[in-house]
Amino acid sequence: MRLKGKEIERYLAEPSRTIPLALVYGPDQGLVRERAQQLASVISKDEHDPFGLCDLTEDECRSDPTRLRDEFSSISMWGGTRVIRIRINTDKISGQVKEFLRAHHNGSVVGDALVVVEAGDLRPSSTLRKCIESAPNAVALPCYRDDKRALIEIINETLRSAHLNADRQALELLAACLGGDRRITRGELDKLVLYKHAEGENHRQVTQDDIKAVISNANAIGLTDIAYAVSSGKHLNMVRSMDRCLLENEPPVSILRALIRHLEQVQTCLSHIESGTSLKAAADTITPRIHFSRRIEFEGQLRQWNSRRTAGALTRLYKAELECKTTGLPSEIICREAALSLTRMAAAGRSRA
Numbered sequence: 001m002r003l004k005g006k007e008i009e010r011y012l013a014e015p016s017r018t019i020p021l022a023l024v025y026g027p028d029q030g031l032v033r034e035r036a037q038q039l040a041s042v043i044s045k046d047e048h049d050p051f052g053l054c055d056l057t058e059d060e061c062r063s064d065p066t067r068l069r070d071e072f073s074s075i076s077m078w079g080g081t082r083v084i085r086i087r088i089n090t091d092k093i094s095g096q097v098k099e100f101l102r103a104h105h106n107g108s109v110v111g112d113a114l115v116v117v118e119a120g121d122l123r124p125s126s127t128l129r130k131c132i133e134s135a136p137n138a139v140a141l142p143c144y145r146d147d148k149r150a151l152i153e154i155i156n157e158t159l160r161s162a163h164l165n166a167d168r169q170a171l172e173l174l175a176a177c178l179g180g181d182r183r184i185t186r187g188e189l190d191k192l193v194l195y196k197h198a199e200g201e202n203h204r205q206v207t208q209d210d211i212k213a214v215i216s217n218a219n220a221i222g223l224t225d226i227a228y229a230v231s232s233g234k235h236l237n238m239v240r241s242m243d244r245c246l247l248e249n250e251p252p253v254s255i256l257r258a259l260i261r262h263l264e265q266v267q268t269c270l271s272h273i274e275s276g277t278s279l280k281a282a283a284d285t286i287t288p289r290i291h292f293s294r295r296i297e298f299e300g301q302l303r304q305w306n307s308r309r310t311a312g313a314l315t316r317l318y319k320a321e322l323e324c325k326t327t328g329l330p331s332e333i334i335c336r337e338a339a340l341s342l343t344r345m346a347a348a349g350r351s352r353a
Contacts, residue, residue, distance in 0.1 A: 001136070001138070001140070002139075003140065003141055004142075008035075011141070012038050012039065012141075014042075015114060016139075018137065019114075019138060019139055020113065020138070021100070021101060021114070021115040021116075021117065021132065021139075022039060022115070022116050022139050022140075023117045023119065023128070023132045023138065023139070023140045024036045024143060025117075025119035025120065025121065026120075026144055027120075027143070027144060027145060027254070028144060028145045028146070028181055029143075029183070029249075030182035030183025030184055030186070031145075031146075031181075031182035032118055032119070032120075033118070033183060034182055034186075035141055035143060036085065036116050039083070039116050040116065044080065044081065044083045052080060052082050052083065053085070054071050054074075054082060055085050055086075056071065056084060057087070058087070058088045058092060058093055061086060061096050062092055062096070065096055065099070068084070068096055068097070068100050068115065069099075069100055069103060069109050071084050072084065072109060072111040072115065073110065073111040074111070074113075080112075081113060081114060082112065082113040083114055083116060084114070085115075085116045085117075085118065086115065086118070087118045087119075088117060088128070091122075091126055091128045093128070094126075094128040097117070097128060097132065101132075101135045101137055101138055104137055105135075105136065105137050117132075120249035120251075143182075145181070148175050148179075152175055154186075155178070158189045158190075159206065162193040162197070163204060164193065164204050165206065166205070170207060173212075174189075174211055174215065177211065178215070188215050191214055191215070192206065192210065195213070195214045196210065222241070222245050223245065223250065223254065223255060223258035224258065224294075225244075226238060226241040226242055226245060226255055226258060226259065227261070228262070228297055228298075229343070230262075230343045230346060231259075231301045231304075231342070232297055232300065232346060233304065233344070233345075233347030233348070234343070234347075235347070238340075238343050242255070242335075252324060252331040252332050252334065252335035253321055253324050255335050255339070256320055256324070256338065257321070259338075259342070260314060260318070263313055263317070264314065266301055266302065266305055266310055267314065268285065269286065270282075270305065270310060271307065272285060283298060300350075301346070304349035305346070305349055306349075316338055316341060316342065317338060320334050320335065320337075
């Protein structure tokens with residue numbers, strides 16, 4: 001079954017002993033890791049005990065179809081519930097998982113363990129996701145990127161625990177900077193806390209200047225990095241960002257959609273400019289507001305592109321997304337070729353500008 005909202009928080013606080021397997025998946029890999037670690041900490045008496053924690057790879061499960069069942073049935077040397085963690089990138093162990101859940105349900109596999117499967121952004125059509133969401137003895141915990149409300153709660157919780165305060169404007173700025181990945185969000189907030197503590201007891205108020213001095217734009221990591229590199233014609237930056245995202249199992253279609261969203265923003269601004277709006281005023285129309293660290297680069301892109309070339313680039317991206325879904329060709333190659341083509345187009349526009 002698939003858990004939602006408060007159901008996820010209740011399960012994380014007190015995992016059901018009748019559920020032998022939990023799938024933690026989604027686009028926010030920092031939150032996936034955080035929740036998987038939270039489950040391990042709640043279940044295992046000592047998360048560093050090698051007898052209470054077993055890490056399996058996708059290849060190990062595939063090469064030995066009974067490995068998962070055997071590990072689940074094993075007893076910890078020191079007693080207590082064991083945790084079996086599996087990190088996956090594909091649906092290739094869905095058959096083993098389905099057989100394991102069937103055997104557990106009919107009583108032919110017995111054990112005192114929790115299997116925690118960590119995955120990326122599985123599509124609704126994923127055979128593994130379907131198997132777990134339909135099983136009565138398994139749970140699926142989706143991990144989506146934090147919305148503004150959740151971000152504000154995390155920020156306030158972190159600042160309170162560090163005995164720091166922030167006014168509404170500072171909170172809004174922090175929320176605009178963070179949220180792309182839970183792990184990055186917490187890391188950036190920890191950095192801000194250390195910065196303020198170094199200033200001493202008389203500096204407990206977090207200001208916008210503090211945020212600008214310390215916080216990196218977490219949303220600019222990954223997909224946004226690619227979008228800006230492509231639209232600015234920066235080939236090396238595009239390749240590095242593309243490699244990083246693909247290594248972190250970001251679907252090529254998600255990369256293409258990020259490029260589409262960004263160029264649609266550029267197109268909107270260009271239409272305002274053609275109607276007589278100033279370049280800076282046109283950039284102010286973008287929602288959510290462009291992060292201050294990206295402002296100069298975005299305005300430069302408005303000088304590089306024009307409506308005709310932007311429309312052509314968007315057509316190229318729409319076609320690439322369709323090819324990923326219909327042709328059976330490697331989607332990574334389609335994505336890279338489209339990104340490279342647009343990067344060259346942007347570089348040519350920069351030369352003309």
